[in-house]
Amino acid sequence: MRLLRTFLGFSLAATAVFGQFLNPAKLQQPATDTWPTYNGDYSGRRFSTLSKINSSNIDSLSLAWVYRIGAGAGTLGGAIKSTPLLVGGILYFTIPDHVWAVDARTGREVWQYEWKSKGGIHLGNRGVGIYEGWLYFETPDCHLVSLNLKDGKERWSKQVCDMDQYYYASVAPIVIKNHVLVGVSGDDLDIPGYLESRDPETGDLQWRWYTVPQKKGDPGSETWPNVDAMKHGGGMTWVPSTYDPELNLIYVGTGNPQPVIAGKARNGSDLFTESIVALDADTGKMVWYFQCSPHDTHDWDAVQTPVLFDGEIDGKPRKLLAQASRNGKFFVLDRTNGKNIVSSEFVKTNWAKGVDSRGQPIPNPAKEPQIDGALVSPNQGGAVNWPPPSFSPQTGLFYVNATRAFSEYYIFDTGDKPEGWGGNDRGGWGESMLQALDYKTGKICWSHKWEGSGIRSGVLSTAGNLVFAGDPSNNLVALNAKTGEPLWHANLGEAVSNGPMTYELDGAQYLVVGAGDTLYGFAMLSK
Amino acid sequence: MLSIALVTAMAGCVTAQAPVARPPAAGSAKQQLPDAPGKETFQKICGSCHSAQIVLGRGMTREQWSELVSGMISRGAKGTQSQFAEVVDYLATNLPPKEGAAPAAGKALGGFTMGPDDKQIVDSAAAARGKALYSAQCVTCHGPLARGSDNGPDLVRSVTVLHDRYGSTIGPFLHQGHPAPGGTAGTSLTDEQIKDLSHFLHQQVDDTLRSGPYSKVLNVLTGDPKAGEAYFMGAGGCNACHSPTGDLAGVAAKYDPPTLQQRFLFPRTGGFNRGNATPPKPVTVTVTVAGGPAVSGVLDQIDDFNVSLRDASGEYRSWKRTPAVKVEKNDPYAAHAELLDKYTDKDIHDMVAYLETLK
Numbered sequence: 010m011r012l013l014r015t016f017l018g019f020s021l022a023a024t025a026v027f028g029q030f031l032n033p034a035k036l037q038q039p040a041t042d043t044w045p046t047y048n049g050d051y052s053g054r055r056f057s058t059l060s061k062i063n064s065s066n067i068d069s070l071s072l073a074w075v076y077r078i079g080a081g082a083g084t085l086g087g088a089i090k091s092t093p094l095l096v097g098g099i100l101y102f103t104i105p106d107h108v109w110a111v112d113a114r115t116g117r118e119v120w121q122y123e124w125k126s127k128g129g130i131h132l133g134n135r136g137v138g139i140y141e142g143w144l145y146f147e148t149p150d151c152h153l154v155s156l157n158l159k160d161g162k163e164r165w166s167k168q169v170c171d172m173d174q175y176y177y178a179s180v181a182p183i184v185i186k187n188h189v190l191v192g193v194s195g196d197d198l199d200i201p202g203y204l205e206s207r208d209p210e211t212g213d214l215q216w217r218w219y220t221v222p223q224k225k226g227d228p229g230s231e232t233w234p235n236v237d238a239m240k241h242g243g244g245m246t247w248v249p250s251t252y253d254p255e256l257n258l259i260y261v262g263t264g265n266p267q268p269v270i271a272g273k274a275r276n277g278s279d280l281f282t283e284s285i286v287a288l289d290a291d292t293g294k295m296v297w298y299f300q301c302s303p304h305d306t307h308d309w310d311a312v313q314t315p316v317l318f319d320g321e322i323d324g325k326p327r328k329l330l331a332q333a334s335r336n337g338k339f340f341v342l343d344r345t346n347g348k349n350i351v352s353s354e355f356v357k358t359n360w361a362k363g364v365d366s367r368g369q370p371i372p373n374p375a376k377e378p379q380i381d382g383a384l385v386s387p388n389q390g391g392a393v394n395w396p397p398p399s400f401s402p403q404t405g406l407f408y409v410n411a412t413r414a415f416s417e418y419y420i421f422d423t424g425d426k427p428e429g430w431g432g433n434d435r436g437g438w439g440e441s442m443l444q445a446l447d448y449k450t451g452k453i454c455w456s457h458k459w460e461g462s463g464i465r466s467g468v469l470s471t472a473g474n475l476v477f478a479g480d481p482s483n484n485l486v487a488l489n490a491k492t493g494e495p496l497w498h499a500n501l502g503e504a505v506s507n508g509p510m511t512y513e514l515d516g517a518q519y520l521v522v523g524a525g526d527t528l529y530g531f532a533m534l535s536k
Numbered sequence: 537m538l539s540i541a542l543v544t545a546m547a548g549c550v551t552a553q554a555p556v557a558r559p560p561a562a563g564s565a566k567q568q569l570p571d572a573p574g575k576e577t578f579q580k581i582c583g584s585c586h587s588a589q590i591v592l593g594r595g596m597t598r599e600q601w602s603e604l605v606s607g608m609i610s611r612g613a614k615g616t617q618s619q620f621a622e623v624v625d626y627l628a629t630n631l632p633p634k635e636g637a638a639p640a641a642g643k644a645l646g647g648f649t650m651g652p653d654d655k656q657i658v659d660s661a662a663a664a665r666g667k668a669l670y671s672a673q674c675v676t677c678h679g680p681l682a683r684g685s686d687n688g689p690d691l692v693r694s695v696t697v698l699h700d701r702y703g704s705t706i707g708p709f710l711h712q713g714h715p716a717p718g719g720t721a722g723t724s725l726t727d728e729q730i731k732d733l734s735h736f737l738h739q740q741v742d743d744t745l746r747s748g749p750y751s752k753v754l755n756v757l758t759g760d761p762k763a764g765e766a767y768f769m770g771a772g773g774c775n776a777c778h779s780p781t782g783d784l785a786g787v788a789a790k791y792d793p794p795t796l797q798q799r800f801l802f803p804r805t806g807g808f809n810r811g812n813a814t815p816p817k818p819v820t821v822t823v824t825v826a827g828g829p830a831v832s833g834v835l836d837q838i839d840d841f842n843v844s845l846r847d848a849s850g851e852y853r854s855w856k857r858t859p860a861v862k863v864e865k866n867d868p869y870a871a872h873a874e875l876l877d878k879y880t881d882k883d884i885h886d887m888v889a890y891l892e893t894l895k
Contacts, residue, residue, distance in 0.1 A: 128653035150652070172652040173698040175745070197650050197745050199693055237684070241693055357877075381758040381885050382797060384876065415876045417801060417884075422750040426683045428692055429744040433751065435606055435794075436802035438873050460838045463614045482839035495840045504614075 041513045044095040046249075047136055047181040048397060049510060053251035053314040055399040056470050057511045061518035062533045063473030067487050067497040073519065073532035074116030078104065088506040089523030091136030091181065092397070092467070095512050096158070100521065101139065102528065105131040105149050105179070110161060113521075114514055116530050120161035124148050129177035130194070135249065135395070138182035138189060140209040145189050147178035153191050153212060167212035169193065174200045180247045185290050188215060190259065192246030196308075199241035199267035199428055202282075204250070204259075206293060216293035220244030220263045220281050228295065229280030238275045243267030244282040248312035248395050253328070253344060258296060259288045260317065260330060260344065264310035270378050271306070271422050271431025278303035283311040285332055285340070287347060297347030300369050301334045306377045307360070307418060307434070308389045309336040315344075316400045316407065320448055322350055331448055333398050333409040335391030336360070338370055339451050353451025355444045356392045356413040360385055378418035378432045388416035389434045394465070397508040401470035404490050406445040406454055408468045410478050414439030439463065443478050445493060455493035467508025469520075477520065479505025485522050485529075501529060574626025581615040581623055582608070598628035603751055609805055618815060620805075650745065656701050656738045666736030669729055682740040692744050697737050703730040706737070753794035756888050764890025767883050772875065774887075780894050788892045797888040801876070803869045817868040821845050823853075826860040835865065 040050065041059055048055055062070055078089070093102035093111075099119055100111045106126050110119040129149030138145040143164065144156045151170040156163055170176035170193045180192040188206040202220040207213060221242035222230035233239035245264035252259050266275060266282035281295070283302040288295055301311035316331045330344035331351075337358035341351035349368025361370040376385050390412065398409040415438050422431035439462040445454045459480045466479025475496070476488045483504050487497040503525030511520045520531040569575055596604070602624050605613070609620065670682070677688030684690030691697050700706045707730045714722030725733075743749055768774040778784050791799060798805075804816050821835040823843060831853060833845035843863050844854035855861050867873070 126653075128651060128655070130650050171695075171698075173655075174695065175651050175698075177650075198698075198741070237690060237693075375881065379881070380754050381756045382753070383881050384801065384879060384884060386876070415801075417798065419753050421752055421754065423754065424681070424683075426679075426681075426690075427750075428683060428690075429750075431750060435753065436798045436805050437609065438802050438804070438876060460840065480839055482837060484839055484841070486840065498839075498841050500839075 042095075043097075044093065044510050044512055045139060046094065046183060047092055047138070048249065048251065048314065048508075049092075051183075051185070051252040051254065052317040053397070053400075054316055054318060054402070054470075055397055055468065055508060055510075056401050056403075056472075058472045059511055059513050059518050060471065060473040061513065061516075062471065062475065062511070062520060064475055064487075064489050064496060066533065067473075067475065070487075070497060070520070070531050070533055072499070072529065073114075073534060074530040076109075076111050076116040076118065076528045076530075078107070078109065078526050078528075087131070088133070088465075088503075088525050089528060090133040090395075090465075090507050091523070092508045092510050093521060093523075093528070094137055094139055095510070096139055098514060099158075100528075101137050101144060101158075102523070103134045103136050103146055103181075105134045108137060108144065108146055108156065108161065110158075111528065113512065113519065113530070116528070122156055122161040122163070124152070124154060126150050127172070129172055130179075132179065133395075134179050134181075135247075136181035138184045140184040140189065143209065145182040145184070145209075147180060147182060147191065149177045149179070151176055151178055151193075153178075153182065153189070153207060155209075155212060165212050167207065169205060169207075170195070174198060176200060181249050183249050183252070184209060185252050185259065188290060190250055192249075192261075194245050194247040194264075196243055196245060196265060196267060196269055197429060199243065201240060201242060202244035202246050202264055204246045204261055204288070204293070206290075218288055218293040218295065220246065220284075220286070221266075222280075232277040232280040234274070234276050241267055242275065242279060242282060243269070244284075245310070246312070247310070248314060251315050251317050251330075252290065253317055256328070256345060257290045258344070259290050260315040261286050261288060262301075262310070262312040262315055262332065262334075264312050265305055265308050267429075268427050269306075269308050269430045270418065270433060271420050271427030272304060272377065274426045276304070279305070283309060283336075285311060285315050285330065285342065285347075287344070299340065299342055299347045299349065299367070301332070301338060301340060302336045302372070303369055304372060305336070306372075306432075307336070307385060307387075309334070309387070309391055311335065312395065313393060314397050316398060317344060318400050318402060318448075320405070322449060329448065331400065331407055333393055333407065333411070333444075333446070335387070335393060336370070337387050337392035337413075339407070339446055340368070341448055341451065351448070351451040353446075355409055355446055355453065356387065356411050356442075358386055358392070376418075378420045378434070380420045380423060382417040382419050382435075384415060385418050385434070386413065386415045388414040388437045388439065389418075390414060390437075390439075396465055397467040399468040399470040399476065400448070401476075401490055403472055403474070404445075404470070405448060406470075406490070407448055408470055408476050408478070408490075409444050409446070410441070410464050410466055410468055411444045412439050412441045412462060412464060414462070441481050443468070443476070443488065443493065445476075445490075457488060457493040457495065464504070466505035469509040469511060471511060477509045477522070479522075479524070483524070485509070485524070499529075499531070501525075501527070503527070570630040572626060572630050574622045574629075577615075577619050577622040578626050581613060581619055595631055595633045596627075597633055598624065601627040601631075654701070656734070658735050658739045658742060660735075660739075662732045662735040663739040664736075666729075666732035666734070666739075669733055670736050674733075682737055691737055692740050698741065700734055700737070703727065703734045706730060706734055756793045756797045756885065757892060759882065759885030759887070759889035761886070761889040761893050763882075764886035764888070767886055768890055771878075772883065772887065773871070777871065784891070784894055786895060788894045793888055793892055796891050797884065800872070800887060800891065801879075801884065803872050819865060819867045821866070822864045823855055824862040824864075825855065826862075838863070838865070 087104040091103045093100040106124045108122040127150040152166045154166045175197040176195040183190040191205040205217045206215040222239045243266045250261040266279040284300040286298045330342045339355045352368040360376040362373045416434040418434045420432040441462040442458040461481035469477040474490045484498040501524035507523040509522040679685045682691040710722030819835040822832040824830040833847035836844040
């Protein structure tokens with residue numbers, strides 16, 4: 010197994026020192042002085058073993074630094090949606106077309122890089138990937154760009170999608186052995202989604218896995234009415250995958266089928282859209298799938314992080330995968346084979362008639378969008394969107410910042426072959442809450458209802474018996490991980506807009522969170 | 537699949553917060569947002585996800601802007617009803633349809649910042665000429681909307697068309713000798729004709745994008761007004777607060793049916809887009825500190841830690857929430873929210889059919 014090398018040290022003279030060799034398997038164990046990949050480790054748990062900040066001393070947490078991208082960002086208030094990576098004492102984070110390197114101890118800018126854009130949707134960017142001394146990120150105009158970690162100088166860029174077909178890119182690349190995983194976005198026209206693996210040195214394509222069949226006879230092609238429909242069937246890959254080094258499997262959640270709302274010309278379950286799919290990391294070949302929303306017509310991408318952990322089911326140790334999906338359902342699967350263990354819901358929903366023999370929801374056709382409207386919950390934004398959840402092996406609870414919302418779904422295009430969207434949802438009402446789920450049963454262990462609704466923040470849990478999440482009133486809140494009691498907050502003036510992360514440097518534990526155009530570094534600075 | 541979390545602002549509505557002016561973004565302003573009332577609200581509400589370029593260069597009617605903003609609310613835009621109304625006012629006033637352009641021309645400019653910056657800008661007159669040519673020569677195989685048929689491929693999904701700029705790829709393709717059963721051979725088309733065809737095809741692509749002419753609620757009047765009246769007076773319990781001869785007299789003259797439907801489902805966000813719409817009723821709150829007098833007012837902000845209000849005299853008050861501080865919230869639309877779990881879709885369509893009789 011090839012080793013992944015990262016920078017460890019960063020001397021006062023700002024010269025990088027090659028240090029520790031990091032075995033990819035270690036990425037399954039939360040690191041303390043690094044955060045080397047989007048979720049902190051390959052498992053997607055966003056659980057930190059650090060406990061210097063804990064439920065007993067959280068009141069002493071103080072603000073250590075602030076970094077505002079603000080006026081320098083070249084955009085009108087682009088929000089920080091990326092989770093910073095931490096390597097060698099430097100944080101690396103993005104907004105569309107921009108990358109920053111910032112001192113993790115002080116918030117001081119080390120370098121900034123700007124990509125000259127040629128277009129694409131600039132809605133968000135989820136961050137960078139790092140391999141040895143190189144950084145990777147994707148741009149709205151469909152490029153994978155590699156920078157020198159040391160100074161932000163561009164090494165190369167490769168086109169990874171076609172803007173003319175209305176693709177764009179927003180996902181954080183994930184580096185696995187000598188593979189840079191690259192996903193794509195875009196659901197304005199009917200185009201196929203795919204996940205690519207590229208060479209970290211050259212950017213050359215190693216493999217590409219299409220989420221929808223490209224010809225008759227391909228796996229899943231029996232779930233589409235014709236080749237035209239399947240080849241243009243959507244399924245974008247816009248949230249980072251997780252990875253099990255022992256099984257050598259990548260777990261990717263796939264996006265909505267196309268056309269998005271008016272689905273009459275794609276009858277069938279539309280595989281492998283809105284599915285959790287296991288791929289061989291070296292070949293990109295599919296090993297198993299589980300479909301979270303067969304034949305969806307509500308834009309409920311199933312891209313939410315497939316979180317990996319080992320647990321006990323009926324007294325037996327199992328390798329598990331759990332997802333709180335945008336459609337409101339909570340799934341626990343055996344990650345070796347995709348077999349369903351739990352299908353429940355983390356907010357009340359009204360669109361499914363039950364589950365099939367594989368544990369997959371059966372959609373109620375009456376709750377597909379209608380010309381005169383159908384009242385559906387969740388709404389298009391979903392019970393959760395892209396912001397990452399967290400799983401704590403300490404409490405055995407899965408935490409998700411959730412919304413229960415209704416909206417009215419309409420068909421706008423009544424033709425025989427709607428394309429693009431062909432409908433949409435309108436209006437809405439919602440309420441938001443942080444849910445803590447028991448993975449063994451899928452039942453809600455505790456629920457903390459927020460005042461108001463509308464949340465865009467991810468979740469972090471730590472060995473300090475804490476869960477960190479944003480509320481709808483611009484607070485970063487720390488709650489007791491076992492009970493859900495709010496213990497501490499800071500109002501940041503804008504909503505928490507990314508997944509919080511944590512690390513320890515020089516004996517002090519830091520907590521870093523993005524809210525709008527500002528990155529905040531909190532720390533337990535007292536001895 | 538656009539990202540975005542969610543939904544409607546429940547608390548803290550109505551009280552207009554002083555918009556925070558952002559410093560102008562360096563290097564971003566190819567064009568400037570018009571300085572006019574509502575600009576700061578636009579920046580505050582829309583700016584957390586979008587750059588100014590998303591609207592600059594576009595021109596649309598008030599109704600089109602309303603539809604667009606309504607769509608954004610369903611995708612997670614956060615703000616109060618009055619802020620959304622201000623955004624629509626600002627856009628409709630300052631970015632009206634372009635002079636002399638056909639109704640669809642605003643969208644033809646590309647809509648949002650999706651797609652490449654150098655995308656083709658559709659000339660509607662050329663597209664109309666192209667349509668005539670298309671109807672005569674191409675429609676039999678490629679269908680009326682260029683979405684293909686059994687005899688010819690979908691041109692909206694054609695990579696050749698999507699890569700085309702003003703005939704740059706479809707010209708060479710047609711000149712290679714495109715088969716034309718019953719039509720003119722591609723080789724005989726002039727450069728001008730190809731350019732016109734290109735404008736027509738790109739217009740079909742633009743119309744397929746989310747901002748296209750299909751973004752419109754068609755007909756919600758499918759229910760039974762009698763059953764709707766029975767629901768209103770019975771199971772729905774609507775008559776506890778409303779009366780067809782009182783507050784709802786003439787409501788159907790005020791709102792079109794889709795707006796009516798959205799308004800009774802979601803009174804806080806539905807149908808904000810009519811200029812003469814009654815503003816939604818605010819959430820009120822009563823705060824009582826142990827041993828002290830009760831203070832009531834319009835809720836400004838509430839979270840787990842603090843609560844603030846504006847009282848009848850307009851004074852702003854805030855408290856830290858402790859066990860000694862009693863907070864009672866009153867949302868006048870709470871009954872509407874409770875109904876969301878009870879309505880069947882038939883109830884909803886019967887209700888709108890009934891409300892439509894209240895002219």
